Amino acid sequence: MNQKALIIQNLRVQYQDGLESLRGINLEVEPNAITVFFGPAGGGKSTLLRTINRLVDLEDPKQLEGSILFHGKNILDSKVDVIDLRRKIGVVFSRPIPLPLTIYQNVSFGLEVAGEKNQQKIDQQVEKALRQSTLWEEVYDRLQDPASRLSGGQQQRLCLARVLALEPEIIMLDEPTSALDPVSTAKIEGFLQRAKEEYTIILVPHNVSQAARMADFAAFFLQGELIEYGVGKDFFIKPKDKRTQDYVEGRFG
Amino acid sequence: MYLPRGSVYAGAVVSNWCHKMRPSFARTSLKKNQIQTAGFWVIRFIALVTVLPILGMVGYIIAKGTPSFSWEFLTQVPSDGMRSGGILPAIIGTIYLTIGTAIFSVPLGVAAGVYISEYAKDNILTRLIRIAIISLAGVPSVVYGLFGLGLFVLFFQFGTSILAASLTLSIMTLPVIISTTEESLRSVPARFRIVGRSLGATQWQTIWRIILPQALPGIVTGIILGLERAAGETAPIMFTGAAFFLPHLPSSVFSATMALPYHIFVISTQIPGMPVEIQYGTVLVLLIYVLGMNVIATFIRNNARRKRQW
Numbered sequence: 001m002n003q004k005a006l007i008i009q010n011l012r013v014q015y016q017d018g019l020e021s022l023r024g025i026n027l028e029v030e031p032n033a034i035t036v037f038f039g040p041a042g043g044g045k046s047t048l049l050r051t052i053n054r055l056v057d058l059e060d061p062k063q064l065e066g067s068i069l070f071h072g073k074n075i076l077d078s079k080v081d082v083i084d085l086r087r088k089i090g091v092v093f094s095r096p097i098p099l100p101l102t103i104y105q106n107v108s109f110g111l112e113v114a115g116e117k118n119q120q121k122i123d124q125q126v127e128k129a130l131r132q133s134t135l136w137e138e139v140y141d142r143l144q145d146p147a148s149r150l151s152g153g154q155q156q157r158l159c160l161a162r163v164l165a166l167e168p169e170i171i172m173l174d175e176p177t178s179a180l181d182p183v184s185t186a187k188i189e190g191f192l193q194r195a196k197e198e199y200t201i202i203l204v205p206h207n208v209s210q211a212a213r214m215a216d217f218a219a220f221f222l223q224g225e226l227i228e229y230g231v232g233k234d235f236f237i238k239p240k241d242k243r244t245q246d247y248v249e250g251r252f253g
Numbered sequence: 254m255y256l257p258r259g260s261v262y263a264g265a266v267v268s269n270w271c272h273k274m275r276p277s278f279a280r281t282s283l284k285k286n287q288i289q290t291a292g293f294w295v296i297r298f299i300a301l302v303t304v305l306p307i308l309g310m311v312g313y314i315i316a317k318g319t320p321s322f323s324w325e326f327l328t329q330v331p332s333d334g335m336r337s338g339g340i341l342p343a344i345i346g347t348i349y350l351t352i353g354t355a356i357f358s359v360p361l362g363v364a365a366g367v368y369i370s371e372y373a374k375d376n377i378l379t380r381l382i383r384i385a386i387i388s389l390a391g392v393p394s395v396v397y398g399l400f401g402l403g404l405f406v407l408f409f410q411f412g413t414s415i416l417a418a419s420l421t422l423s424i425m426t427l428p429v430i431i432s433t434t435e436e437s438l439r440s441v442p443a444r445f446r447i448v449g450r451s452l453g454a455t456q457w458q459t460i461w462r463i464i465l466p467q468a469l470p471g472i473v474t475g476i477i478l479g480l481e482r483a484a485g486e487t488a489p490i491m492f493t494g495a496a497f498f499l500p501h502l503p504s505s506v507f508s509a510t511m512a513l514p515y516h517i518f519v520i521s522t523q524i525p526g527m528p529v530e531i532q533y534g535t536v537l538v539l540l541i542y543v544l545g546m547n548v549i550a551t552f553i554r555n556n557a558r559r560k561r562q563w
Contacts, residue, residue, distance in 0.1 A: 053451065055447065055450060058450060083453050083454075083455060084453070086451055086453045087452075087453040090451070091451050093451075097444045097445070097447075097448050099445060099448060100445065100463065100466075100561075100563060101463070109449075109454070110452040110453055110454075112462075113449075113452065113453060113454040113458045114453055146562055147562075148562035163452070166452070166453065
């Protein structure tokens with residue numbers, strides 16, 4: 001039976017300033033596929049990502065309503081272990097943000113704060129994660145260098161590696177290639193295509209062509225509402241909603 | 254002077270390379286250029302004027318104090334009613350007081366700074382704490398002295414002692430350490446905190462492993478500057494721990510001690526027929542001690558800036 005990776009029901013998020021960022025979202029995220037959340041800025045995509053791994057807590061939202069089911073449990077429940085949740089649902093941000101540590105420490109950070117003491121295991125995980133994100137060949141001989149010395153594209157793959165090191169179930173990427181050159185972008189996209197065998201991937205693409213290229217499933221967001229959700233291929237050829245069609249064809253946004 | 258990378262900083266005109274800074278594309282008239290050059294010179298002159306008093310003072314003290322400066326002066330106890338001999342007890346006393354002050358004020362100050370910067374919500378209580386810290390920084394040092402006399406010397410019965418004086422100086426140093434800790438933490442970009450949390454770190458793990466190390470040079474600089482001020486103060490220790498004349502080293506934290514600033518006060522005003530060289534020599538020693546700490550602080554700050562990754 002095909003179990004959904006996430007079931008989002010009637011999700012509403014309102015910030016302290018009264019701005020309603022998400023207005024009743026219903027969505028089921030398929031496992032082992034790339035689901036693309038796209039739409040113009042301010043549509044609520046980033047808020048949705050932040051809500052899924054509860055980073056939204058840091059912004060002290062005024063209202064969190066509805067539910068997000070992950071393995072049958074509502075992750076918005078106050079009893080949920082947020083720390084554990086964030087290890088299972090990793091996120092890569094739009095700008096590469098390496099921590100001010102060495103390359104190695106950036107990847108091992110998540111494991112170390114999780115209490116992993118076995119140095120050999122950490123070493124293995126770091127190497128594995130760096131290989132997965134196709135960075136290993138470029139950095140294996142300078143793991144103790146500061147991460148800030150890497151190029152932008154390398155930094156973003158490092159950010160990916162440190163999420164992978166935690167062996168998450170879901171990887172969310174918020175416009176991960178918006179600050180990158182085409183070669184780095186291709187590397188990340190290539191990784192995502194391979195990685196969906198193993199992980200569930202949620203991608204906020206940085207333009208429509210990336211959305212169309214990557215989407216197994218696609219969701220179109222506009223001003224905090226989910227306008228349309230469907231299988232990727234059909235979605236970009238024949239959108240059902242007029243607003244989706246306009247956006248896909250570049251008539252607004 | 255620290256210039257943010259890639260920014261054209263107006264203050265830079267004071268420096269020598271003002272001519273290079275002038276944008277070459279601006280085809281300003283000769284007259285405008287002359288006015289500009291004149292303006293640079295005025296600013297340069299003003300900058301110089303502000304430095305002169307300090308240079309003059311330090312130079313004068315060095316010139317007057319060097320003759321009495323000798324190994325014996327630094328390593329012997331005073332003799333002949335302090336009119337000859339060395340000032341060792343005062344030097345050691347000041348070092349003890351600095352260490353004592355650090356022991357109390359550093360953990361408390363850093364903890365308070367971390368709390369205010371990282372944990373405290375923006376509410377009335379936090380604002381009250383902030384106001385209290387600012388007010389504390391504005392209290393005259395003699396008031397600290399009297400407060401220390403009342404609380405530590407008399408009420409807690411520590412007597413006139415290193416302990417009471419260190420505690421008094423600690424209270425005076427706290428606001429400096431708290432506010433520099435808070436500022437240093439705030440200057441670490443928020444994105445590191447978000448990334449830390451997104452990787453499953455707790456708030457404390459993020460602070461301890463990422464934020465604090467980045468803020469540490471700033472915090473250490475603040476600590477040294479705060480301690481430096483404490484080391485040079487007379488009024489707070491006058492009633493709480495400083496001794497007029499003690500020709501031996503303090504034996505415990507409950508003994509009184511000689512200290513450089515108070516010793517300077519004593520030999521400048523209380524002893525008739527005091528040789529001037531000894532006065533200047535003692536001032537020079539205090540100056541070296543305090544400026545030395547300042548140099549260390551500057552070195553740490555500059556070093557950290559060079560290594561910073563953001």
